[in-house]
Each structure stands twice: as C-alpha cells, then as structure tokens.
Amino acid sequence: MKKFIVEGGNLLTGNIKISGAKNSAVALLPAAILSDDFSTIYNVPSISDTHNLIHILELLGCEIKFMDDTLVINSKNLENKVIEEQEACKLRASYYFMGSILAKFKKVEMFFPGGCNIGSRPIDIHLKGFEKLGAKVTTQGNKYLIEAEELIGANIYLDFASVGATINLMIASTKAKGITIIENAAKEPEIVNVATFLNNMGAKITGAGTSTIKIEGVTSLSNGIVENIPDRIEAGTYIIIGALAGKDLVIEGVIKEHLDALLSKLKEMGVNFTILGNSVKISKGENLKAVNIKTLVYPGFPTDLGQPVSVLLTQCNGTSLFEETIFENRQGHVPYLNKMGANISPSGQNLIVKGKTQLNGTDVSSTDLRAGASMICAALVANGKTTIEEIEHILRGYENIVEKLQQVGAKIIIEEKV
Numbered sequence: 001m002k003k004f005i006v007e008g009g010n011l012l013t014g015n016i017k018i019s020g021a022k023n024s025a026v027a028l029l030p031a032a033i034l035s036d037d038f039s040t041i042y043n044v045p046s047i048s049d050t051h052n053l054i055h056i057l058e059l060l061g062c063e064i065k066f067m068d069d070t071l072v073i074n075s076k077n078l079e080n081k082v083i084e085e086q087e088a089c090k091l092r093a094s095y096y097f098m099g100s101i102l103a104k105f106k107k108v109e110m111f112f113p114g115g116c117n118i119g120s121r122p123i124d125i126h127l128k129g130f131e132k133l134g135a136k137v138t139t140q141g142n143k144y145l146i147e148a149e150e151l152i153g154a155n156i157y158l159d160f161a162s163v164g165a166t167i168n169l170m171i172a173s174t175k176a177k178g179i180t181i182i183e184n185a186a187k188e189p190e191i192v193n194v195a196t197f198l199n200n201m202g203a204k205i206t207g208a209g210t211s212t213i214k215i216e217g218v219t220s221l222s223n224g225i226v227e228n229i230p231d232r233i234e235a236g237t238y239i240i241i242g243a244l245a246g247k248d249l250v251i252e253g254v255i256k257e258h259l260d261a262l263l264s265k266l267k268e269m270g271v272n273f274t275i276l277g278n279s280v281k282i283s284k285g286e287n288l289k290a291v292n293i294k295t296l297v298y299p300g301f302p303t304d305l306g307q308p309v310s311v312l313l314t315q316c317n318g319t320s321l322f323e324e325t326i327f328e329n330r331q332g333h334v335p336y337l338n339k340m341g342a343n344i345s346p347s348g349q350n351l352i353v354k355g356k357t358q359l360n361g362t363d364v365s366s367t368d369l370r371a372g373a374s375m376i377c378a379a380l381v382a383n384g385k386t387t388i389e390e391i392e393h394i395l396r397g398y399e400n401i402v403e404k405l406q407q408v409g410a411k412i413i414i415e416e417k418v
Helices: 022-034 048-059 092-105 124-132 163-173 189-201 232-245 256-269 303-313 334-339 369-381 401-406
Strands: 002-007 012-017 038-042 063-067 070-074 107-111 136-140 143-147 155-157 179-183 204-206 212-216 224-227 246-252 272-276 279-283 316-323 343-347 350-355 363-365 385-389 411-416
Touching: 002 369, 012 232, 012 401, 022 038, 022 048, 022 070, 022 092, 022 163, 022 189, 022 224, 022 232, 038 189, 048 063, 048 092, 092 107, 092 124, 092 143, 092 163, 124 136, 124 143, 124 155, 124 163, 163 179, 163 189, 163 212, 189 204, 189 224, 232 246, 232 256, 232 272, 232 279, 232 303, 232 369, 256 272, 256 279, 256 303, 303 316, 303 334, 303 350, 303 369, 334 343, 334 363, 334 369, 363 369, 369 385, 369 401, 369 411, 401 411
Parallel strands: 012 246, 038 224, 155 179, 363 385
Antiparallel strands: 002 385, 002 411, 038 070, 063 070, 107 143, 136 143, 179 212, 204 212, 246 279, 272 279, 316 350, 343 350
C-alpha cells in the first residue's frame, strides 16, 4: 500500500502537460478487439486502469506492444474466454468487453464490473440495450451471460444519457445486422473518440456527439488507428490546482471547448486565467466569489470535477451551493475536508460550502478516484503536512501525478505504507 505526503503552501509555477483521456482509453482498448487485425492507439496514459485492461486483452489472446504512449494491439488470435471476477472487478470499464465480445462472438461471459464506490451505477441500461439488439441476458450469481444467435439493429432509447451505455451499445451495434439508432445518447467527447476509432476500422457510425447516433452494421472490421483525446478531467483538476496554488501555472495540451463549463465557473469566481491556444495559464485566485455549481451531463459541469472544485469553493468568500445530480455517493471527501478546516454541510446529494476557510494539513484518505484528487488539491493549499492514504484510487486515473506536480514546485512524495 502506498501513500502521498504533501507539504502545502507552495506556489506552483511552470508547465504541466496533459495525458491522454482515461475515460476514453478505457473504452478504446476493449473496442480494439473488433479489429480482425492490428489496432494502434496513440496518447494512451500509463495508469493502472490501462494496465488492467491490457492484462485482460492478453488473457483473451491479444499480443500487446506498449511503448511510450503508443499501444499496438494484435487481435488476430483473439479467443472468447470468461473474464473472471479478479479481472472484471478491478475497474468499472471492464464492462466495455460486454459490447465488444458480444459483437465479435455473439456470446460473452464475465463477472460484475468494479470501480469506485460513488453510487449504485446500475448497468441495466446496457443490458436492456443488448436485449433490444436480440441478445438474451442471464445473471448467474455475480456473473453475466449475454448471448445471441444474431444481433439485429434496433431503435434504442436510453432512459438516462449514460456515457457507458452509449459507448457499449455503439460498440455492440457495429456488427449488428441492419441499422441501430441510439436516442438520448450521451454527447461526451470520449464517445466521439471511440466512434472515430470504430469508423477508422470500417464501421458506419454517424451522429456521435449528438443525442442521436446511427450505426449501420458491417460484417467485418479491419485495422484501426486513433489518437486518444487529452484528458479533460485531468486538465480540469490541474486548472483547479492552479486556481488554488498557481503562479502563472501553464496547463498544456487541452481542448478548451471540453472545459467550457469549468472555465465559465472560474470566471464567475474571479479566477485569473488566460487561454493561449491549447494551453491555460492560471494563477492563484484572490478574493474569490462564492458560486453555485450543478453537475450535469456533457456539456454541463462534469461530475468528475465536482469533488476537486469543492476544495476551491472553500477558498471563496461567502456561501456556495454544490449540487450533484449524477451519482448519489460522491461525498466521501467531505469529512476529510472538514477535518482539514473546511466548513461544508451535506444536504442530501448537495453541499453547502461556507468560505473562506484556512485548510490545515492532517491525515486523510482517498475514498475514490476523484475524492483522492480533491485531497491533493486540499493538501497543496493547506498549512503544513498532509498524508493521503488509499492512493491506489488516484493512480487509476492520473498519470505521473507526483512527477508532474514536483516539476512545478509542489512538495509531494509517494511512500510505501509501513
């Protein structure tokens, strides 16, 4: 077990380059097995979620070459094997193998997916969609068996604009007979990235990034190539860190349009930042104003930035209301922030944040990936030393986070827990 030790109160200056998107990579890798040959994915982050998916690919018979940030997947010898519990439970995104293996072999057998405990996160929307395509879904204890004699295109309306369900059903539909229409589809940039990858293999997908996606099924898919988009959540996290502790901190390699909801709120607070092409230059905010934030599906404020931005709200003057509308259990960070000196009152899924408060270093824990990111945000602005436990959650989603922060002046180290 590892832990972070952070000495707060240092101004951060320099450049941080954003890695490839975790939330896109974890879908691109399972989608790659639809190719009957080779696939190449550029800008892949070296994080534990990626390595866990690579391990599953190897168990399925794929040959993998991962050098720098380039991943080459040879799926010529792919086998349809059961994805066992110890593999599936390591990350939520293992469920994308449901769609890709179902499309490839018309049968998939795997255990329940894992991931952060941030709410019930049911996958019934995925399963109902598979059934619409003609598959039969059977639950055997904590294992799913999904099979179909043939996948047939269908009109699928999602009860909720779920990113995971949109991607999973889009993947499964690529080899369904006829045309599939996914309505009330999620619009996140990661969905466009996956659709581009599949189209480069020979799929026929239109409308990705809108609420209606059309997939015309094909019989086979060949070589695929794609560049993973920059991680907008990683970028947003470092931008928030810049607003807390930056001095002309430059966040490089971002797509500004993916961050509009966050940047709009920072502007409302009075944070000092400028957009320089594909970079954001940002400095610590003074006399920041309290604001109200509500998480929504894209292009609204992203739920994955809710926990980090709540730290910034503690440094705003006045009372802020934070409303979480996506997941019901994203408050694991609150007791630790209050332990550090914050004044946050939970109200259902909402938070009432009273600021400005001085944060002080202490022993805290990372209850999930983005809660862990919020602990780092808080530790960097706090007085004294903060020790963060359970950092395996953080390492799932932030590539080289220690090195990136150290190179701009943060005093952060990683230690093996004794």
